[in-house]
Amino acid sequence: MPTREGTTLLLVAAAVFLLATNLMSGLLFVLDALLVALVVVGAGTAVVPVRWLRVTRDAPARSREGELVEVTLTLEGPRGGRFLVVEDGWEGARGRAVVPHIERRRPAAVVIRVIPSRRGRYAFGPVAVASRGAVGLFSARRQIALGGQIIIWPRTRPVPPPALPLLAPALDAAGAAQRTRQAEDLYGVRDYQPGDAASRIHWRSSARRGALVVREFERPVTRAATVLLDLDRRQSPERLDAAVRAAASVFALARDRGLDVAVAGWGEARSEHRSWEDAMDWLAGVAPSGPPVAEVLGAFRGGGRALIVVSSGATAPRDPEVIVITPADDAAGTPAAGGLVYTADGTVQAW
């Protein structure tokens, strides 16, 4: 399509042609030919590179809200090209880059940097390539679908020190376990395994069983917590986003402290994830689709796991055995002084 400048030049060329014809001026025909040639070359330099451009994409499979994502596009065309604008990304996070020059049949790499603002599982949109040619008289645009997807994890924020004591009930179990480990109390016996010290063999039990057993002085890791995310379907996606960020932040804190931590929720069904990637992938894609957290709290109790509930709704449970984190800006659910709240960016802090 001719650009505004191209359309104007075509109109001027048409007027010059009429004038040249009426005046029978050969030099006006020469000028007219120059104007037409500019438009023709402008169209060629706009359409040809875009039409035959081949694009390949190299992008990470995962990233995080607020972190720079670099998408490398390799462009190659049989005719080269100039002044290309390349756009790529996914819904809500598309970036552009300018490619001044592509030599014919030589691949050129361009990096598009975007900072995703929202967690989610996204399919890459088509790569859009646009050009106004070398002289800006024609514009050509093409969309090239390459497929591919990216998972944007929620942003995590460090929990500031004033809020840590409020999480102590969940972290205490960890402290107790530590002390137990240091005291080296007898915990039990187990089968002998190559490498076990001979001094640890419990001869009496070995004799009774007919096989070697050794004493264990440390209890297996008992530090455990579950970060329960309220997936109440009545909350807005934006409020859930903030809750997800808070849950991810607490999950990261607990994991850093060595807890056996899981992140869980009840959407369409009960979900619980313990590994870092699983948990973050789940948090990236979670949607408000379940009952209020108070109704499903019982399903997550027990098992020796501390329970931390992150809830954006007014139905947050008032349970002294459960640590509840609610939004800082939610008047209806304002916690009592001494409670934990989270801000929109997922920062968990003391109220």
Add this chain to the structure above:
Amino acid sequence: MVSWRRLQASGTPERSVPLRLWTLAAVVVSVFAVTAHDDFLEYRLTIPILVAAGFAFSYWRMGKRNWWVKVILALLCLQVGWQFLRGVMADPFHTSIPLTILLLWLQTLHSFDVPARRDLLFSLLTSVILMAVAAAFALDMTFLLYLAAYALVGVQALVHNTWQATQEAAQPAPGSPSRAAGPEQTADPAAPALRRGVLWTANHLLVTVLLVAAVVFVFTPRFEGLRLTALPFSAQRMLLDLFAGRIMNPAYPQEGGAEGELLRWNPRGYFGFGTTLDLRLRGRLDHTLVMRVRATHELNWRGLVFDTYTGTGWKISDPQLAQIDGTTMPLSIVHRRDEVLSFGARPTRVVQSFYIDVEQPNVVFAAPIAERLYLPSGRVYVDRYGSMRLPDTLKPGIVYSVISRVFVPDAETLRRHNGEPPPFIVERYLALPKIPSRVRALAEEVTAGQPTVYDRVRAVNRHLWTSYRYDLNIPPQRRRGDAVDYFLFDERRGYCEQFASAMTVMLRAVGIPARLVTGYLPGTLNPITGMLEVRNSDAHAWVEVFFAGIGWVEFEPTPGFPDTESLGGPAVRRWVWQDLAALVQARVAAWAEASPRAAQVIAAAGRTARTGLWVILVLAAGALAAGGVRRVAGLRTDPGPARPALDEAYRQMCAMLLRRGLRRRPADTVSEFRRRVDAAADLPEVGVISEAVEAAAYGGRTVDADDLQSVRQALHGLRHRLRR
């Protein structure tokens, strides 16, 4: 309120200095192109200086509040608009001149307020209009120099403008989701690719644009024009009223001396533009360009008509002139009885504009019969033969236009008009002095048995074409006596004046009214300017024969000159390539005619070219056939568009392996290197890439997008594996 805001708004400031400089250069070149014309010479320096100052001022004031600048510029625009209206009212026939001056001033004033890119684009657009104005005023090829310079700077300005626009396009719109997502990536302005991308692109593009423009020009159709315009005539060079009743020929100022006195030959002017034409004069005219003609049709430009043969030459016997005055253009010409009869046939409207380069006699050259004149004079004189005199000689720079009604009848039409001419024609145009009887006998012998007037005329025509030779090197007449008799029976060669005189006298001898006319041949078409270039050596004499019911019809008596029946076609052909081909053909023919050796060379070149053409055709057919066979047989070696990318991937692979201490020795083949790598490490990706390269390089396989994709994936995997 809105207006006040608009007054203060200046758009986003454009800070690209190269873009500003190239735009300024384009504007200045266009101003120089316009002011090359005589009517605008006084602006040649002032306007470019003011434009440059305006661009500098605008750059200095960029981003500041400039409402007072806009107010001053608006007032100045009103002032130049008023000047334009005054100019138009003072001379309504030359509106193009005040209009051009208005354009120049508006361009100048606009230069003081070009803060944004769109303002620079507007300047570029108006410079295109100025170039169009310059082209309309230009008469010669000098304009092409301005156009070449303009193309150079204009393309640079457009490319820089596109680069700026592209960078703007890469910026996210305010409030768009992607802006919320983060900053955008644009190329590093200092990158070498960018420097190549803008400057190199513009230079490279210029060559392409000029080549495409040449092709477009050659294949641009040209239709008949000069229909919707007031015809041009010079505005500033007026003719002075110095007319003293005679023809003033600058080449022969002594004309009018004693009868029988032989004039001294002047190669810079034609002796036939006077009240007499002496057939005893000898000499060659030079090739000086004397005038350019822009015309709808290609015709002879008649100047004077001679009715009386004196035995040694011709003279205009009726000195009476009718004076035609007018205060507005055009002047309508009223012809007298001898010419009016010509209006019985359906004529063609022929429009001609004459641009004088070398001073010419005070004669209006035009295709007969002139009807309307656009002159730099309010007065013209017309004789009984339809010839027109001006009050003063035609000085260089004078422009005048004529609309004529021309009738070029075909042979059948002329054969049908075989009636008796009226007595006043017979009385004047059959008169002959006492001529040798053998002239009359020859005329009767040549025309014997011809049934019609036209056939008799053609018989004389053919006789002269076939029995006599056109020669500009004839010696002076060696004996006294009748000049026509001497030409026909003694010299048998001569100038166009001898041929025209002989034909006129022979026709009169057999009772056909005829007269000798002088003027200029149509000239040579310049395919670029579209103008007929008339030279001194194009001065010519030919014959007009009277046909009852039609009037005076031109005939060409001189061999080697185009027959008048072939004239009357469009002055410019529909396609430029036709005119170019005709020009080349004419030049080659003239060269061949000038030298026998040249003729041999041209003939040999023609044979070689024909043979060469056949050889090229056979080779091309062979190559096509071979290509087809290879394609069918699957033998094509087209590496495919992805091959360079494959090689690049292999190079990257080698570089990665080198960083891990696996160096490919120069003597290593692809397979050898792969085996060495396999022995040293478990890297299956190397096998994938090596196999693809081998298949493409030695297996004759075309590399397609799928191959390339798998190679890229392997390269990607290898990179990750080596990082671990």
